[in-house]
Structure formats: structure tokens, C-alpha cells
Amino acid sequence: MADPERAGSTRSLRAMERILAAKGLRVLPDAPADETSEENPGDREWHRRARADYALNRWRSATPPRFSEAEATIPEVIGWADRTLTDNAAAGALLLTGLTGTGKTHQAFGALRRIAASGPDRFELIAMNSADMYGNLRPSQVMGAAERELRRLSEVQYLFLDDLGTAKTSEWTEEVTYRLINHRYNHCLPTLITSNLPARDENGPDLTGFVGARVASRLAEMVTTLVPMVGADRRRGGRAA
Template sequence: MLLTGTTGTGKTHEAYGALRRIAAAGPCSYEVISITTADMYGRLRPKGSDRGTEEELRRLCHVPLLLLDDLGSAKASEWTEEMTYRLINERYNACRPSLYTSNLPARAPLDEHGHATGPDLTSALGGRITSRLSEDTRIIAMTGADRRRTAG
């Protein structure tokens, strides 16, 4: 599942709500990793963890349930694109469930020339990643105001 929407629409809140529901309905114990994409890249960098890049990536690929928060928000590079591709491709091939949130729309609306009107997940992550997501991921667009600014 992918929750998209602008800042403060409640994506992270709903994603953790989904984890709680799964925990209530699922097996007695199972492993979950929930992490922001920026922190994930931090862990995957050389010296980012004691385990090392390949072992850290293997854990993220193999964990039964992954919540990856803020997909597409970190500054992109060839390296981040490659790491994200390897992770999502491996989970896609193995049909492992994943929850994603992103501030970017799955696809930006097109202008009259057929060009995207702004950034979207494809421009941030690359078409190979969003092609896989479009096949097996339910996309839910969250709308509304920034709840942090309207609270109270």
C-alpha cells in the first residue's frame, strides 16, 4: 500500500494504524521494520551501521513487513535510486508486503503538451521502481489540510 498526500495529511498516522490492525489480526509474533527513507539511506551508507550495507539491505528486503515512510523525499542520487530499486524489486519479486508513504503523487498531472506539471514518484525514484509499484501496490491519496497547522 502507498499513502500519498501533502504534508500533514496523516499518512504516517494511518500507516502506523495499519500496522496496529495487522498486529491485532495477524500471527502472534512477526517482525516489522518501520523507518523513514532518509534514515534508511543513513543506515545503508558505508559505516552507517555495524552490519554493513549489504546485510542491512538484506534485512530490509527480507523482513516480513516493511513500513517505509517518506519515500521520494530524500535528495536523490544514483546511489539512492539503486538502493531503493534493489529493495523494492526484491520485495516485489518475493511478494512481500510493504507500506509506503510519500509526499509526492504517484503521477503528476500532465499539461496540454503531455509533460508532467511537477515532481512525482517516477521523477524522484525512476520509472523502474514506479512500474513495479503500479503493478502490485494499492495507492491511496490522502487529501485535506495540514493537520499540524489546524490542530487545536
């Protein structure tokens, strides 16, 4: 302990404890080893915790109750989340593929929770199922609403697009996906994507086929971490490998 006054008072406290202990009395519980204060706003740890509380609140409001306990357990997913903290612009996209029930959505929300819990400087998140997204982006009666929604999804710091590839494709879905992904690609914004389709499959439907060649080429560069999930359907009581 560097502070001489503090060291002195600790010594006299210990001496008093010894005297009382000799009489069979005990005054104070053991002092905590870590003396970071809970209440001192000048403390760095206090600030980090305040940022984490704020970010976790945002995470909670963007996360459906089923995933409120989600935790990233796959090393590649943890690694991606941690990279967004050290260099947000270099993190690129995390793509989780695999059959339904293998835990893709759980890992993605878990990654976002990990990011929030570390107390980042900024934390904005939109999490959306891709079928809902295409629904929201359809031109509506309200002038400019779909364009505003596309801008919101394109510009948000973290976008989690769940179940890409389940909607029916059309020229319109391709165009919308292109505008969204192209913007996030150009602005180096971290994006999480899950899909039931494999990234590539020569013999069957794949994500490349769904999104179209222009988006596929952006994705190929953006995706820094591809995690093919395996295992049984957890919803049917199976256990992922």
C-alpha cells in the same frame, strides 16, 4: 448448552437463585454470555489472543510514541490491512500520498496495528523514515554493514517506508531503492509506503521521477492500494477531510 451435566447444574443454580431472590438475597452476578475461557491454553481464542499480545508488543517497539494510538480509519487502508491477513503474499503494497500533515504516517501505523491486533501467525516489522534508511545504507567503515542492513529491510515480513521521495536523488539512491523494491516485489512481501509526492504528475515532481523508471514499473505492479490523502495540515490544527 450441549453438556447435560452443565445444563443440570445451571438449572439447580437458577432454582437456588430464585429461592434466595424470594428472600431478597442475590448470590452471583449474571453469568457472562460468552464463555470463552481466559486461561485455557487449549482454547483457540486464547491462542489468538496470545499471538495478538506478541504481535502488538512487536508493533509497539517499532512505533514511535507519537503514533502509539494510531488507528486506520480509511476504508481502503483497513481493506489492505485485512487482505494481508487472508493472503500475505497477494497484499502487495499500500501507497499513501499527500501533503504533509494529512495523516499518512498515522494511517500506516494504524494499518500495522490492526494487523498485529488480529493475532497473525507471524508478525515482523521494520518501520523507517526513508531519509534514515538511505543514511543507514551508505557504505560505512564497518565491512558489510550496509549490505546486511539492505538484506534486513529487503527480507522483513512487513516494511513501512515513511516519506519516500524526500531525500535528494542520485544514481546511488536509485540503485539502492531498486535493489530493495525489486527483492520485495519478487518475494511478494507486503510493503507500506508514504510519500509527499503524488504517484504521477505530468506537470511537476512525482514519485515515478524520484525512484526512476525501473522502480516505478515494479511499484506500479506492487501497489494494490493507492490512497491519495487530502485535507488540511493536522499539525497546524487543521482537520483532514
